[in-house]
Amino acid sequence: MSTVDIVPLVDEGLGNSAYLLDLGDGRAMVVDVSLDLRESSRLARRRGLTVAFAADTHLHADFLSGARQLSATEGTQVLASAAGHREFTHSGLRDSDEVDLGGLRLRALGTPGHTHEHLSFLLLDGDKPVGVFTGGSLLVGSAARTDLVSPEQTEALARAQYASLRRLAELPDDVAVWPTHGAGSFCSAPPGSERTSTIGREKTTNPLLRAADEDAFVTALLGSLGSFPPYFHRLGEINRRGPAVLDQPPALAPLSVAEVRALLAQGAVAVDVRPVADFAAAHIPGAVSIPLRPVFASWLGWLAPHDQPLIIVRRSDQDPAEIAWQATKIGYGNLAGELTGGLDAWTAAEHPTTSTRLVRPDQVDTSVLDIRQTPEFAAGHLPGAQHVELGELADRAQDVPGEPLVVMCGHGERAMGAASLLERAGHRDLAVLTGGPDDWATATGHRLETGT
Template sequence: MFFVDTLETEGLGNRSYLAGGADAAVVVDPQRDIDRVMAAAVRRGVRIAFVAETHVHNDYVTGGLHLARVTGARYLVPAGASVSFARTPVADGDTIGVDEDLVLRAIATPGHTPHHTSYVLEENGRAVAAFTGGSLLIGTVGRPDLVEPRLTRRLARAQHASAHRLADALDDEVQVLPTHGFGSFCSSSQAEGDTTTIGKERRNNDALVLDADTFVARMLDGLDDVPAYYAHMGPANAAGPAPVDLTPPEPADARQIAARLAAGEWVVDLRHRVAFSEGHVAGSYNVEGEGRLATYLAWLIPWGKPVTLLAETPEQVAHAQRELVRVGIDRPAAAATGDPARWVGEGEALVSFPRATFADLVPVRERGEEVVVLDVRRDSERADGHIAGSVHIPVHELYGRLAEVPAGTVWVHCAGGMRAAIAASLLHAAGREVVAVDDGPDAAAEAGLTVTDT
């Protein structure tokens, strides 16, 4: 009897899979911190015999090469992928015996990348699960614009054809097990639901419901911004990522923190936004460790810039390290934990800025105070409605556009508070007076602010 174990990577919106039988298993699209999947194999009592990549990933650094070397597994990589290491090239129609009565069959599904390959797990000749990577997702498909702009339209059309190829080849009850689509920016739109089958997708997925021209036009029109760090992921994966080092970083005291700030390095406070606003090291930035740390820190930071982490506990630093190595930020320069008051020198104090709601903004505007309402949501979010007169700079662009924020106290908001806190910390570090709005967009209209979509 076959099994499939799912390994969630919530911070990046991805999944990896361990699948097999009584003795041997295959790992599909593993994350870089391979200890998780190795522990899952131990719990199952199986040997990892194969590691399979559906494509050269653009949104995270793979652990596939290192996992294959550590376990002695055969490393299956699509034959069309240009890589700099030895692997077992997989072509359309190839079959690999995973365990007794279990076979993995490769199906070429270009679209997310030109070489993208899905893998169908067959038990006794019957398809039971399809590992679809960035091809067929839950209610959508992987985005086609991460490889080369000149290929985007062609790849979008290929996504439509690949989705139909899978649907035509597989029965309704076959599980669809994608890598992307759970918050990942590799998805062309966000998935709804947690599990799916070929039958469900046949009824609900635009790629299988719409004709090719309509599907391509709709998907291309809906593509959102691409995280800046994606540009570094594909080359790292093609070159062959190095093993990770998750040992604790060098401890930093107040003097070292000050020196790193003076040198222009990034000091990132991982605490919750409320704690940060109430007292933090001047010049530090706030990216919550329990939020989408890897996505937003990697998106914002100048690539290769040293980063020092500040947190309440060593466990929070360790969690952040694990998140960051997945996107190629391999080693923090240093870290400090404990009482934030110890992060500043003797005679110095932590700094703070206020938090508020949209209801608090109304009387401020009525008094005629000089304020700027800064919306840091993405373009697609703002198009659904925004506060009249507000300035719009998406949070991932703000670090390079701080000079564009008009004069006055900046009331900064997003859709919930986390991105607003990041933006407020960037502005505050640059010497601006800020108020972090910890409120949802619906609350703006309820407070009496004019909301428009024009």
């Protein structure tokens, strides 16, 4: 089998992989890179490569594409589906079109399903297929969701996805499969550590490729769909028009205590990115807790508004550039800045704070609200626990039972976010469980309930 020099660039937070392909002549191609180009640029510089091509398999809903940025700043040629009708300079490809990469060739394969205009890109060395960039079509052990366009088109796209996977399955068994969406992606990839595969392995192990017929495939795929962040509804169109080109890296502007107070009075929202224990001890009343970690971007896009100014409250040892980039790659350009001096400056100015109790698994003695995803809740939860997914909580805060109330998730980060939303809605006497259902079962010796 021919070998190629390809490096996956994994975004653990979004559950995605971009790819950098060294073309062997001082040039490179990147596939499905986000607007956060730090890692791909660092890798290209280290190898002395110029990024000559940027291929996008589809109009991404979960991040802003970096292809237009590369085109504007480095003269990179953008390769994308002609059916996507992008409004910026690109080479529009249709099914079976090929691009000469200089020794290697890239063939476009129409694989609609995840989106209408979805392309997979087959990499050929001579006439031999080496691997296929499957984007949101064939995934490791699954296929990407088909409900991001509209509810009315979900089933039709699922049937298109069936045909697309069957087409890909006709490739030779030794062809590598390089998907964009992987474990942790809200675009529907099952848990697991494998992010690449082969056609042969997927034919053997992927349950969707082993479905008895098209109807069975559609039933299985649609039955696996969970919720997704609301910003998914916006980014596809932004990517079609072309994300704004950045003239400098995003950064957090400094804001004084007085400026923060004025902004909050005008409707801005404080987003506190400190760890759970810090937020629990003291925070600005009404602040939303979204701890800075790899999945920060997804939960920012789920819990914080995109059309109101956001004020970041961080700890001094947390990287402001990381916060700014995570917000930027999901289209959150509404960061007003950060509170200079953090919460210490706020308290030094003698402005009020509030706190949220933390309880251990053996201290749960009141009503419980479990805010995990539905499949997590169904797999095992505390007996009698009420369930509202975190992503729905802001709209359903009035449905939550009265206090006292213990809020829980799997570890505590999401639960603290939920508690902060409930506090903003007027709930009091809340506590957050430091741990998850398994910790409670171990601490108490009681069994978990299953099902919904």
